[in-house]
Amino acid sequence: MDRPTVIDTVKGEPKERQRFVFKQLLKRKNVVDLLGLLIPVVAFSFAPHFYSNEILLISMMIYIALAQGVNVIYGLTGYLPFGYVGFYGVGAYGTSLAILDLHVAPEIAIVIGGLVSAILALVLTPLLKLSGSYFAIATLATAEALYALIANPSLKNITQGPYGINIGAVYSSGGSYVVAVVLLGLSILTVVVIKRSRLGLALRAIRNDPVSASLSGVNVVLERTKAWVVAAAIAGLAGGVFAWTITIFYPSAVFDISISVFAIVFALFGGVGTTFGPIVGAVVLYGLYSYIGVTQPQYFQLIFGVIIVIFVLFLPKGVAGIANALIRRFRMRTIREEA
Amino acid sequence: MLFEYAIVAGVLFGLFYSFLSIGLNLVFGVQRIVNLAHGDVIMIGGFASWELYYTYHLSPLISVLVVIPPAVLAGYVIYRLVAGPLSRAKDPEMLSLILFFGISQILEAIVTIVLGNNQRSLPSGAVISRPVQFLGQNYPGVWWIVAATSVPMIGLILLYLYKTKLGTATRAIMSDAVEAAAVGIDVRKVSAITFGVGLGITASVGAVAPFMLGGVDPSEGVNLTILAFAVIVIGSLGNIAGTVVGGVIFGLALELTQLYIPSWSSLIPYALLLLVLIVKPSGVLGRRLRSA
Numbered sequence: 001m002d003r004p005t006v007i008d009t010v011k012g013e014p015k016e017r018q019r020f021v022f023k024q025l026l027k028r029k030n031v032v033d034l035l036g037l038l039i040p041v042v043a044f045s046f047a048p049h050f051y052s053n054e055i056l057l058i059s060m061m062i063y064i065a066l067a068q069g070v071n072v073i074y075g076l077t078g079y080l081p082f083g084y085v086g087f088y089g090v091g092a093y094g095t096s097l098a099i100l101d102l103h104v105a106p107e108i109a110i111v112i113g114g115l116v117s118a119i120l121a122l123v124l125t126p127l128l129k130l131s132g133s134y135f136a137i138a139t140l141a142t143a144e145a146l147y148a149l150i151a152n153p154s155l156k157n158i159t160q161g162p163y164g165i166n167i168g169a170v171y172s173s174g175g176s177y178v179v180a181v182v183l184l185g186l187s188i189l190t191v192v193v194i195k196r197s198r199l200g201l202a203l204r205a206i207r208n209d210p211v212s213a214s215l216s217g218v219n220v221v222l223e224r225t226k227a228w229v230v231a232a233a234i235a236g237l238a239g240g241v242f243a244w245t246i247t248i249f250y251p252s253a254v255f256d257i258s259i260s261v262f263a264i265v266f267a268l269f270g271g272v273g274t275t276f277g278p279i280v281g282a283v284v285l286y287g288l289y290s291y292i293g294v295t296q297p298q299y300f301q302l303i304f305g306v307i308i309v310i311f312v313l314f315l316p317k318g319v320a321g322i323a324n325a326l327i328r329r330f331r332m333r334t335i336r337e338e339a
Numbered sequence: 340m341l342f343e344y345a346i347v348a349g350v351l352f353g354l355f356y357s358f359l360s361i362g363l364n365l366v367f368g369v370q371r372i373v374n375l376a377h378g379d380v381i382m383i384g385g386f387a388s389w390e391l392y393y394t395y396h397l398s399p400l401i402s403v404l405v406v407i408p409p410a411v412l413a414g415y416v417i418y419r420l421v422a423g424p425l426s427r428a429k430d431p432e433m434l435s436l437i438l439f440f441g442i443s444q445i446l447e448a449i450v451t452i453v454l455g456n457n458q459r460s461l462p463s464g465a466v467i468s469r470p471v472q473f474l475g476q477n478y479p480g481v482w483w484i485v486a487a488t489s490v491p492m493i494g495l496i497l498l499y500l501y502k503t504k505l506g507t508a509t510r511a512i513m514s515d516a517v518e519a520a521a522v523g524i525d526v527r528k529v530s531a532i533t534f535g536v537g538l539g540i541t542a543s544v545g546a547v548a549p550f551m552l553g554g555v556d557p558s559e560g561v562n563l564t565i566l567a568f569a570v571i572v573i574g575s576l577g578n579i580a581g582t583v584v585g586g587v588i589f590g591l592a593l594e595l596t597q598l599y600i601p602s603w604s605s606l607i608p609y610a611l612l613l614l615v616l617i618v619k620p621s622g623v624l625g626r627r628l629r630s631a
Contacts, residue, residue, distance in 0.1 A: 080433045126617050132432045133373040137568050138616050144565065145609035154602045257561060261440065268437065298456070302448035308441025312434050313424040 033192045036275035040064065041185045054173060056290050058180040058245050062238045063286050065187035066263035067270070067278035069234035072191060074264065075272035076203040077227050079128070082260055083139030086146045087117040087232040089254040091239025093150055096165040097158075106170050107179060110240030117236025121229045128224050140257070147255035164250035167243065176245040183241050187234050191275055194230070203227055262286070265308055271320025280319050344476050345594040351478070351486040353590025355544075355551050357574075357583045358489035360567035361496055362541035368513045368577035369533045370422075372435045376443035378563030379450075380410065380538050384545020385555030386450060389459050399465055402546040403488060407539040414538030417442070418531040443560055450557045460554035481550045488547055493583060496540055500579060509533045513577055569612040 047057050066088065074080050095113030098104050104112070127138050153161045194200045202223040205213040214220045239254055246253075262285075270281030285307070293300035315321060363377045374380075388402040397405065421438060428434045467480035500506040508529045511519040520526045549555045552563075566589075574585020592611055596604040 074433075078430060078433065080436060082436070130616060133367075133371070133436055134572075134616060136433070136436055137373065137565070137572075138613060140565060141569070141609040141612045145606055145613065148603075148606040148609065152602055152606075264437065298448045298451040301444050302452070305441045305444030305446075305448060308437060308444065312428075312438040312441065313421060316428050316434060 033196075033275055036279070037185065037188045037192060040188065040279050041181060044181050044184060048177065054177055055245065058177060058241070059290075060283060060286050061180045061184040062242055063262060063266060064279050064282040065183050065234055065238045065241075066259070067266040067282045068187040068191050069231040069238070070263045070267040071272055071274075071278045072194060072227050072234070073231035075267065075274075076194065076200065076207065077224055078207050079224070079228070080136040080264065081139045081231070082136045082257075082264070083141065083143030084231070084235055084263055085255055085257060085260040086139065086143030087120065087235035088239040088242070088259055089143070089150070089251070090120055090146060091117045091236030092243040092249070092254040093159060093165070093239075093251075094236065095240030095243045096167050099167050099170055100165075106167075106172070106175065106244045110179060110237055110244060113240030113243070114233045114237035117239070118229050118233040120236075121232030122225075125225050125228065128221070128228060140260075143255060143257065143260065147251060150255070151251035159251075162251060164248065164253075165243065166248045168247045170244070171247045172244075176241065179244065180241050183237050186237070188275065188279070190230060190234065191278075194227070195275070199223060199226055262289075265304070267318075268316075269307065269311055269318055271318030271323075274318075274320040277318050277320040284319075340476070341598055343474060344478075345598045346591065347473060347476070347478065348482065349591035349594035350587055351482045351590070352551065352594065353587030354486040354489040354493075354583075355548075355586070356566070356570050356589050357586030358492055358540075358544045359548065359563070360570035360574075360586060361493055361579065361582045362537040362539075362544070363564070363567045364571040364574075364576060364579060364582050365496065365540070366534055366537035367571070368579070369509060370435075370530050371432055372534075373439065373568070374537070375436060375439040375564055376446055376560070377541060377567055378560030378565075379443045379446040380541040381545040381548055381563050382555055382557060382560050383446065383450065384410070384542035385549050386454060386459070387542070388546035389461060389549065389555060392461060392465055399461060399546050399550070400484070400488060403492070403543050406542040406546055410542035411532075411535035411539040414535035415531050417538075418534040422527065422530070443564075447557050447560055454557070456557055458554040458556035459549070461549045463550060466550070485547045485550055489544075492540065492543060496536070496579065499536065505529065505532060565612075566608050569608045572612055573615050 044057060044061055048054055051057065066084070070081065070084060073084075091110075091113035093113075094116035095106070095109045098109035098112040099106060102109075102112075124139075124142060127135060127142070130138050149155070150159045151162045152159075155161055156163070194203075202213065202218045205216065205218055206220050206223060210220055242254065243249065266281035266285050267278040268281070269277075269285055270279065271277030285304075288303070289300055292303075311318060317324075359381065362380070363374055366372055366374045366377075384402075384406050387406050388399045391397040391402045391405065392399055421435075425431050425435055425438065463479060463481040466484050469480055470477040471480045471483045472478075473483075498506075500510060508519065508524045509532075511522070511524055512526055512529055512533075516526055519529075545555075548563075552559070570585040570589050571582055572585070573588055574581030574583070589608070589611065593604060593607050596607050
């Protein structure tokens, strides 16, 4: 928000100038958010005409959604959900079991999967009392516990235990592609809406200083819980989309910790707290993963690790941080030239 | 009879788990860094021990000491490299988690590239081949040897913390880094050394871990890190003596569930961890605050 004051000092008539700049700023923000939503949705809608590997495209959209979910909980509250995959797995299972046991349409089943994850997040709100690393590790333990629970041979009659899920009867490649695009749009829209709403404002305030925020009348626990539940619902929907796309999977496939880590690193790589960042991160890094990660996983792992170290140590704001710095430099130059 | 067997096995494994987790606690206590590469350091210690045994016919019990100096050095260097940029970050604690995850990925990838993605095991005959009889039951001798190794190694850490000047400085930083700096302690240097000692003891447990875990493979790191974290949380973070209590409680819980409800025993580490975090976040022995 320092841009208006910078320009103020450059040119006179402070009030009018300020109002003008402020308007421009709002406009630019609108455009950015709109493009952030439209470009990916349109691009992925038409992508199958140019690229035939639909599973890869759907996976990429799922990772964008997950990275946006991480963006909501980590980017806006500072809570690092290492066990985020738990909600994804529960969503996948909620969806599959709704199809198998309730015989509902896959689209509705996916919504049920999202709801189940959101309810699970509500049950797990005591974890939000934990700070920093404790929260991160506690969510990791929760995800592992959910996996041990769902894959347990003793629950074979309910979850099929370690033998996995088969919903091949409802397979539909076109249908799952459409819901994946909807999921993609929904996840981006959620981030845009939250960032602009009172909730986003409250979360930023809490992130900067929880004590002052609560003294100013922000209900810290409630606002954090909202973000937590929204993020969980996104992961649950993503898991449901995955289930309908793959139709046959083992519990280890949807409770794989590397799913959490991918989502976190994608968001971090692109830049948390921004709309575009997680999209860029997921497209670039998941693209890289599908290019070398499948045939040479250890080399991808090495590159992945090096990227993490470099970004954490030197570029904690991600690609978005670099882009913003470049834009700012460019603007300063044009302003100086105008003056 | 089975009950007694589970109790004895639980204590033996418990001592091993304490040895396995103490380095993580040391590192966390000093700089609030959760070393997510903890399990990978154990893994590397295991491979080092395997190489030393098969190439130089060195007993893993000697490797326990041999692997310490290089690990201490590596820890010191790594800490010196990352501490600066990390401390300038907005949210160092969270970023350190991700950072050490990245380091763990790099370690795992390098080991896989160099040694291949196979499990390797050490024959228990490398230290002792016959079973040990105790209270009328037979136990694998190697369990007793590893438990008996764990005790002096944990003792060494306690000796370092309570009987050396560096240890006193380390404990000062553990209770308050700012105050420690105020009385003239070189916080950076002592933290780097402590990080090194933490990695050293962790690599050291790796040398005998293949006996207790059935082998060593490049991807075992993450699960060992969670296990160690569960142990130190149960025993209370930052409390080194608590790690022993945490390890034994953990070992007993695991052995008893394996005996009575085997299909649920895989839940135990996570369930115990969550239970302690939610019910008594300060750990069984601790008084330290950890909630937001």
